[in-house]
Amino acid sequence: MPNKEIFMQKAISIAKKGAYTCSPNPMVGCVIVNNNKIISEGYHEFTGKNHAEINAIENIKGRLPNNSEMFVTLEPCSHVGKTGACTDMITKSGIKKVYIGMLDPNPLVNGKGVKLLNQFGIKTEIGLCLEDVKKINLGYTKRVTKKLPYIILKHAISADNKIAYSDYKSKWISNNKSRDDVQYIRASSCGILTTARTVKYDNPRLNVRKTKKELGIKTNFKQPVQIILDSSLSLNIKKYKIFMSRNKKIIFNSKISKYNSQYSIDYIKVPLEDNRLKLKKIMEILAKDYEMNVLLIEAGGILFSNLLKHQLFDEIIYYKSNNNIGDDGIDSISNNFFENKYNPHIKLDNVKFFDDNIKLNYMKSE
Numbered sequence: 447m448p449n450k451e452i453f454m455q456k457a458i459s460i461a462k463k464g465a466y467t468c469s470p471n472p473m474v475g476c477v478i479v480n481n482n483k484i485i486s487e488g489y490h491e492f493t494g495k496n497h498a499e500i501n502a503i504e505n506i507k508g509r510l511p512n513n514s515e516m517f518v519t520l521e522p523c524s525h526v527g528k529t530g531a532c533t534d535m536i537t538k539s540g541i542k543k544v545y546i547g548m549l550d551p552n553p554l555v556n557g558k559g560v561k562l563l564n565q566f567g568i569k570t571e572i573g574l575c576l577e578d579v580k581k582i583n584l585g586y587t588k589r590v591t592k593k594l595p596y597i598i599l600k601h602a603i604s605a606d607n608k609i610a611y612s613d614y615k616s617k618w619i620s621n622n623k624s625r626d627d628v629q630y631i632r633a634s635s636c637g638i639l640t641t642a643r644t645v646k647y648d649n650p651r652l653n654v655r656k657t658k659k660e661l662g663i664k665t666n667f668k669q670p671v672q673i674i675l676d677s678s679l680s681l682n683i684k685k686y687k688i689f690m691s692r693n694k695k696i697i698f699n700s701k702i703s704k705y706n707s708q709y710s711i712d713y714i715k716v717p718l719e720d721n722r723l724k725l726k727k728i729m730e731i732l733a734k735d736y737e738m739n740v741l742l743i744e745a746g747g748i749l750f751s752n753l754l755k756h757q758l759f760d761e762i763i764y765y766k767s768n769n770n771i772g773d774d775g776i777d778s779i780s781n782n783f784f785e786n787k788y789n790p791h792i793k794l795d796n797v798k799f800f801d802d803n804i805k806l807n808y809m810k811s812e
């Protein structure tokens with residue numbers, strides 16, 4: 447691998463340190479190189495706090511050596527927001543060239559940072575390790591370009607593709623290692639969405655139970671917002687575990703919009719479509735009003751099938767066990783899902799083993 451790609455890969459790995467803290471901002475990593483050696487690095491940790499480039503520049507004590515180059519995963523910003531413009535700091539620092547993984551996908555700022563750097567005589571090269579850089583900000587990119595969150599559907603399924611027993615009795619399908627893996631996905635999601643039906647059957651907590659140390663971070667992280675679809679407001683909020691936490695919650699329904707401060711619940715009324723809550727509208731609200739980049743969905747097959755029908759998904763994750771539940775079990779999604787008309791562009795992207803469980807990652811391709 448040529449050196450410049452090694453440096454960008456390093457910037458990508460540093461960017462990932464922000465995975466549990468930086469949303470709704472994108473993950474960004476940056477290294478400064480002089481004489482073929484990394485002399486400083488930085489990443490973006492929190493919205494409102496320094497951007498990666500500024501951290502990397504400030505980490506250097508004194509003046510930057512001549513002919514230093516910067517490798518940054520995302521185009522530096524040129525606007526003054528909660529922090530100063532990165533382009534300002536870069537032009538003042540004396541850096542000669544900036545390698546940029548990808549342009550900022552936000553149409554409001556896309557290309558402006560590069561233009562400004564070039565106006566100050568700083569050379570730029572765009573698209574280094576582009577495919578890898580794109581992967582770290584799928585959620586941010588989806589939200590700013592499509593005004594929808596990046597939607598992950600997750601199911602634990604039996605060997606015969608069932609998600610529950612015929613009596614809906616809740617028993618673990620996946621093993622400890624698979625469930626542990628889900629904790630990391632939850633931690634990197636802005637929200638976790640389920641249905642009142644699944645709350646009644648499973649009584650899940652739907653939170654992150656990992657410590658900062660286990661997540662490999664030093665600072666506190668935000669618990670994902672807990673979101674429930676409950677058309678007729680059928681849930682008794684005093685009864686279920688999900689309401690015991692102080693986490694922010696949203697209940698989408700067809701009746702009222704109001705705020706319950708005691709339980710930290712936003713009730714949001716949405717229109718119906720085919721007698722069900724309109725899913726596209728819900729996703730738009732989560733992207734626009736709650737700035738959600740990544741939304742994890744942990745619900746049953748009725749909702750999953752409807753999301754698939756409306757093409758409201760980007761990724762499907764299955765944790766598949768090696769036990770059968772039997773024909774009368776509850777289906778994940780229709781049996782012929784991978785051949786049916788809703789999924790012309792879906793491909794198996796990754797497979798991982800957790801002892802006797804297999805994690806299957808399917809991605810929707812455009």
Ligand SMILES: NC(=O)c1ccc[n+]([C@@H]2O[C@H](COP(=O)([O-])OP(=O)(O)OC[C@H]3O[C@@H](n4cnc5c(N)ncnc54)[C@H](OP(=O)(O)O)[C@@H]3O)[C@@H](O)[C@H]2O)c1
Nearest residue numbers: 601602609610641643644677722723745746747748749752
């Ligand atoms: N293995 C797993 O990974 C896993 C994960 C979660 C759940 N489960 C299991 O799944 C079972 C429940 O699954 P399920 O398929 O019966 O129910 P579900 O998909 O969890 O919930 C369906 C309900 O959601 C509500 N809903 C509101 N808007 C909707 C929309 N636009 N589209 C679809 N549904 C909408 C409807 O009820 P209202 O109209 O009354 O609101 C609908 O009946 C439970 O046994 C649970 O244990 C398994």
